[in-house]
Amino acid sequence: MPSTTRDALSFPSAQSAQISPYLPISDSQSQPLPSKFHVTLTFATSLDSSLSLSPGVQTALSGPESKSMTHYLRSCHDAILIGVGTALADNPSLNCRIEGVGGYGGEGLERQPRPVILDPKGRWEFSEESKVMRLTKEGKGKAPFVVSNKEMEGQRRAMLECLGGKIIVLPSKPGAGEDSSASSSSTRLKWAEIFKILEGEGIQSVMVEGGGAVINDLLRPENFGLVDTVIITIAPTWLGKGGVLVCPDPRVEGEVRVPVGRLKGVHWLPLGEDVVLCGRPKET
Ligand SMILES: NC(=O)c1ccc[n+]([C@@H]2O[C@H](COP(=O)([O-])OP(=O)(O)OC[C@H]3O[C@@H](n4cnc5c(N)ncnc54)[C@H](O)[C@@H]3O)[C@@H](O)[C@H]2O)c1
Numbered sequence: 525m526p527s528t529t530r531d532a533l534s535f536p537s538a539q540s541a542q543i544s545p546y547l548p549i550s551d552s553q554s555q556p557l558p559s560k561f562h563v564t565l566t567f568a569t570s571l572d573s574s575l576s577l578s579p580g581v582q583t584a585l586s587g588p589e590s591k592s593m594t595h596y597l598r599s600c601h602d603a604i605l606i607g608v609g610t611a612l613a614d615n616p617s618l619n620c621r622i623e624g625v626g627g628y629g630g631e632g633l634e635r636q637p638r639p640v641i642l643d644p645k646g647r648w649e650f651s652e653e654s655k656v657m658r659l660t661k662e663g664k665g666k667a668p669f670v671v672s673n674k675e676m677e678g679q680r681r682a683m684l685e686c687l688g689g690k691i692i693v694l695p696s697k698p699g700a701g702e703d704s705s706a707s708s709s710s711t712r713l714k715w716a717e718i719f720k721i722l723e724g725e726g727i728q729s730v731m732v733e734g735g736g737a738v739i740n741d742l743l744r745p746e747n748f749g750l751v752d753t754v755i756i757t758i759a760p761t762w763l764g765k766g767g768v769l770v771c772p773d774p775r776v777e778g779e780v781r782v783p784v785g786r787l788k789g790v791h792w793l794p795l796g797e798d799v800v801l802c803g804r805p806k807e808t
């Protein structure tokens with residue numbers, strides 16, 4: 525086996541067929557390109573709705589089968605988006621390791637998604653040794669786009685651009701929006717704007733992978749309608765209090781609490797010891 529495919533993953537077609545109705549495009553070449561910008565929200569959670577044991581810590585929740593699914597999902601999207609909290613905690617690879625994609629047996633960087641890091645305050649101090657940069661240099665993934673309110677220091681910016689990435693600087697709008705755990709009021713960006721910027725970069729589909737602040741912000745009623753599909757891996761484990769929770773702000777109508785949201789068109793798929801939940805925020 526060539527060295528490029530030694531660490532490659534595979535995802536069986538019987539299972540990908542069950543997920544494909546929730547994806548912008550499948551790996552089948554016969555499918556048309558998506559006509560509209562598509563947002564998939566995806567993450568792995570414990571039975572007590574935790575993404576990780578504590579902030580700043582990476583916790584493996586997905587088993588091997590659902591991990592392969594996540595990589596399959598990456599191969600079906602133009603971009604993967606994470607918040608800076610996840611970039612700092614996980615030092616993630618943010619590439620796709622499915623056999624047959626670019627760098628893993630395929631040509632060039634075909635079907636490798638573009639990593640996007642949401643970092644309004646410029647907290648991500650990556651280096652050439654950061655995993656995502658190392659993989660880019662090895663031809664196994666694309667360099668990230670960093671969406672920020674702050675310019676990047678010159679040397680780091682040059683390194684990023686040299687690898688094909690870029691920083692997208694957005695003017696901060698002091699006072700825009702309410703304060704939230706996602707970021708302070710002066711740096712919080714509107715999701716519609718973020719997606720519009722990505723579309724302007726030629727990206728037609730994005731898979732939002734987390735972490736907690738990003739997911740809880742997207743689950744707010746004013747943002748949830750921007751999400752086309754949700755794909756959640758549920759692992760059979762409890763992490764206990766103190767973890768990074770998926771638990772959006774409550775929704776109150778009048779003086780009565782109502783559910784924040786409920787998925788429609790739901791499909792459950794067991795994968796190894798995990799179960800994967802697919803659904804849509806809106807009827808289609
Ligand atoms: N289990 C999983 O699937 C999964 C996925 C991703 C991350 N994680 C875990 O989650 C933790 C990280 O989560 P977190 O909540 O600390 O960080 P995060 O990744 O959600 O990043 C939060 C930061 O993103 C930025 N941000 C978020 N929304 C924004 C908006 N609307 N406008 C501008 N900036 C915005 C802000 O700077 C904010 O501080 C880590 O422990 C990581 O391992 C788990």
Ligand SMILES: Nc1nc(=O)c(N)c(NC[C@H](O)[C@H](O)[C@H](O)COP(=O)(O)O)[nH]1
Binds near residue numbers: 584594610617618734
């Ligand atoms: N599907 C999934 N299962 C998990 O158990 C887990 N911890 C994550 N976490 C998502 C987050 O985006 C991570 O940063 C990347 O999963 C890092 O993985 P890579 O190095 O990019 O392969 N995602």
